[in-house]
């Protein structure tokens with residue numbers, strides 16, 4: 001279980017997170033929604049320790065993430081970055097198998113490659129892609145390679161930062177199903193950022209809405225449609241008018 | 249009051265900023281060196297860096313050396329003529345080359361070529377979140393990116409300097425024999441007779457120091473790159489300028505240490 005209490009983060013004068021309280025129970029799929037630039041990516045990076053939060057506490061299974069043993073902590077996580085963040089000096093399969101070729105999870109090269117190709121298949125990519133370089137792929141393909149890399153070592157907690165942005169609807173459906181599958185089959189805990197409401201409905205056990213640096217609303221998918229919360233209603237129906245300013 | 253303190257503040261602020269930067273770079277250097285002796289090691293990345301930094305720098309360093317050696321021979325000849333001491337050309341070219349110009353010009357050329365490319369590469373990795381991705385994949389970016397490059401540069405630049413020394417001396421010999429009327433055998437004999445091994449070895453030590461500086465500055469500025477293409481551009485510039493200035497300052501210090509006795 002991941003618990004955030006009163007988490008704050010400021011960049012210069014930009015108060016991005018202003019006291020985020022959120023609990024992500026183990027084995028559940030939590031989806032974070034919210035306008036672009038509201039700090040959703042920063043929130044994930046704070047949990048992973050890639051960005052140091054200014055105030056509040058973040059705990060994983062009761063242990064403060066800032067004092068936890070970094071290696072053991074990170075070994076439990078997989079992360080898909082918003083931009084893919086593939087290593088462009090390495091081939092696609094070497095990207096996917098990165099964790100499997102060094103450190104505690106090191107295994108023979110051939111085996112690592114086979115696992116990588118299998119993971120690529122799961123995100124809808126053909127084996128031929130394995131020997132290409134990331135720069136040779138389209139944005140959507142890079143995103144899926146990033147996804148394959150995030151799940152390659154079968155981590156227990158996986159963060160997906162906008163997994164379906166830039167994908168066609170069919171591929172988005174494939175990825176949504178995959179994320180759902182990872183949670184139900186592997187029992188992983190997932191935290192997904194998305195703007196895509198069909199994704200939300202396909203993936204989420206619970207939904208949290210980030211706005212103005214705080215969790216404005218949280219509840220199940222069913223509750224989301226019924227809630228009178230004007231922020232949530234404006235967001236899920238994509239209205240230009242409402243409490244969320246269109247100019248940010 | 250502000251009218252009095254404002255100029256002081258204007259001087260003080262950049263001085264403090266420069267001191268803070270030096271402190272951060274020193275800290276970074278200490279971390280890199282600390283990681284050099286602790287596993288895991290990344291031999292593949294090291295060999296790649298060796299190829300990039302060492303092998304591919306050979307043409308630049310060689311060209312720099314041959315022209316410098318040639319120009320040096322001409323200068324010393326015309327300077328020496330004022331004292332009727334044209335005969336010193338071979339030995340002064342050799343000493344000047346191996347002690348000073350080989351390491352310094354080699355170091356500066358490598359700074360231009362390598363510090364920039366390291367900073368741009370690592371800076372791009374930083375702005376495209378590849379460095380963050382490394383961390384989430386349980387890989388220390390300093391170990392994986394900085395250590396192989398710094399180690400490779402520290403080992404490769406002395407070799408480049410040695411090659412540059414030889415090519416520079418050959419450049420001087422070419423000019424000496426073809427333009428200044430030296431006898432080839434006498435020229436080479438003079439070069440060998442007056443050159444002491446410490447002349448050469450001190451230059452190689454300088455090369456090692458300059459290699460360390462070049463890769464360190466590339467890695468430091470790349471990893472601390474600002475956001476976007478502009479951030480990478482600024483990081484690249486800072487790496488080249490920083491490495492060049494540090495090379496020249498370090499060269500003076502090392503020369504004091506090696507030869508002031």
Ligand SMILES: Nc1ncnc2c1ncn2[C@@H]1O[C@H](COP(=O)(O)OP(=O)(O)O)[C@@H](O)[C@H]1O
Nearest residue numbers: 011014016034035036037038039040041042043
């Ligand atoms: N490293 C950083 N330095 C300065 N500002 C940042 C940094 N990372 C994010 N920000 C700022 O924080 C805000 C939230 O960014 P982000 O979390 O990426 O938004 P999103 O909700 O779209 O994922 C933005 O205003 C962004 O400019």
Ligand SMILES: [Mg+2]
Nearest residue numbers: 040041082161
């Ligand atoms: Mg984002």
